[in-house]
Amino acid sequence: MSTDVSVYEVGLRDGLQNEQAIVPLVDKLRLAQALVASGLRRIEAASFVSPTWIPQLADADEFCRSLPKSENVTFSALCPNLRGLERALATDLPEIAVFVSSSETHNKKNVNRSIRQSLDEFKPLIEVARKANRRVRGYVSTVWGCAYEGFVPTEQSLAVTRELLALGCYQVSLGDTIGAGTPRQTRTLLATYLAEFLPSQLAMHMHDTRGTALANVLVGLECGIRDFDSSVGGMGGCPYAPGAAGNVATEDLVYMLHGMGMPTGVDPEAILEAARVAEAVVGRGLPGKVHQAGWFPKLSPELSRLK
Numbered sequence: 001m002s003t004d005v006s007v008y009e010v011g012l013r014d015g016l017q018n019e020q021a022i023v024p025l026v027d028k029l030r031l032a033q034a035l036v037a038s039g040l041r042r043i044e045a046a047s048f049v050s051p052t053w054i055p056q057l058a059d060a061d062e063f064c065r066s067l068p069k070s071e072n073v074t075f076s077a078l079c080p081n082l083r084g085l086e087r088a089l090a091t092d093l094p095e096i097a098v099f100v101s102s103s104e105t106h107n108k109k110n111v112n113r114s115i116r117q118s119l120d121e122f123k124p125l126i127e128v129a130r131k132a133n134r135r136v137r138g139y140v141s142t143v144w145g146c147a148y149e150g151f152v153p154t155e156q157s158l159a160v161t162r163e164l165l166a167l168g169c170y171q172v173s174l175g176d177t178i179g180a181g182t183p184r185q186t187r188t189l190l191a192t193y194l195a196e197f198l199p200s201q202l203a204m205h206m207h208d209t210r211g212t213a214l215a216n217v218l219v220g221l222e223c224g225i226r227d228f229d230s231s232v233g234g235m236g237g238c239p240y241a242p243g244a245a246g247n248v249a250t251e252d253l254v255y256m257l258h259g260m261g262m263p264t265g266v267d268p269e270a271i272l273e274a275a276r277v278a279e280a281v282v283g284r285g286l287p288g289k290v291h292q293a294g295w296f297p298k299l300s301p302e303l304s305r306l307k
């Protein structure tokens with residue numbers, strides 16, 4: 001089994017979009033700096049969505065222009081439409097992400113459009129983004145289940161994934177938006193996906209509402225997936241998917257991967273510090289386990305070498 005794993009950090013976006021408090025820009029930058037210092041190489045920083053819909057990320061333009069410069073880090077941001085892309089192109093972000101749901105009701109609640117309308121708008125959006133040398137990632141939400149529609153047939157998410165890849169997304173992240181998935185379901189679902197797509201075309205974005213995110217990640221690893229989204233401290237949730245809790249915590253994911261001999265490039269000490277910074281900026285304790293319990297065995301030179 002290949003040991004190269006990529007962690008895609010979403011705390012600044014998926015995390016902060018779901019906080020009640022609006023975090024000031026200076027604190028967002030403090031958290032961004034801590035995440036960069038931890039060795040994470042892919043960080044989703046913000047969303048260019050409507051400030052009426054997501055006021056927590058209304059400062060995305062200024063924030064993205066103020067991000068710490070680092071050659072090793074690729075920053076990205078969500079764009080729901082061409083207006084969002086226009087805003088992204090006014091920054092020097094090298095990557096953007098489009099997002100669409102596999103269930104009609106969630107898509108309508110989330111972006112006020114049908115799935116078809118979202119995909120139709122992504123066609124010119126992705127063309128323009130790629131012409132401007134921006135890589136485009138895709139998200140498909142509610143793959144494991146929908147807060148409004150219940151179980152979502154895999155054929156629905158598969159069709160949306162197929163279309164996003166055909167439009168030019170380099171990878172599609174499969175979202176368990178409400179954290180409903182269990183391992184056997186994940187194995188069956190991924191087998192269907194991997195009959196059609198390469199593992200490198202897929203990522204997993206697991207919310208941990210019911211405590212099954214890491215178990216599902218483990219199944220993903222066994223099936224060959226090597227790209228996992230996570231959120232520092234376990235922040236996160238979709239304001240338009242009731243009952244969705246945070247993503248799998250970055251420090252918990254990294255702890256498991258390092259323990260399995262799968263280096264992530266993330267420094268154990270520094271990611272625990274980033275989780276502490278996250279707690280300080282949102283002003284509450286966060287659910288991630290490893291920043292509470294500490295690394296085991298206690299951080300040692302051997303573990304640090306494994307980063």
Ligand code: HMG
Nearest residue numbers: 048049050053080083084099110111112139141175177238
């Ligand atoms: P709408 O109200 O239908 O938009 O919202 P509209 O096109 O009718 O425009 C209305 C007004 O919004 C106009 O302004 C537009 O200019 C403005 P006015 O002319 O009235 O002054 N507007 C914008 N302003 C700034 N940036 C924009 C933009 N677009 C329009 N990009 C819209 C449609 C998509 C904008 C809205 O529904 C929206 O912003 N939704 C965002 C919802 C969201 O961010 N959800 C969370 C992220 S998705 C997620 O968390 C799931 C994920 O993590 C994966 C998983 O877990 O499964 C990715």
Ligand code: MG
Nearest residue numbers: 014177237238
């Ligand atoms: Mg999410």
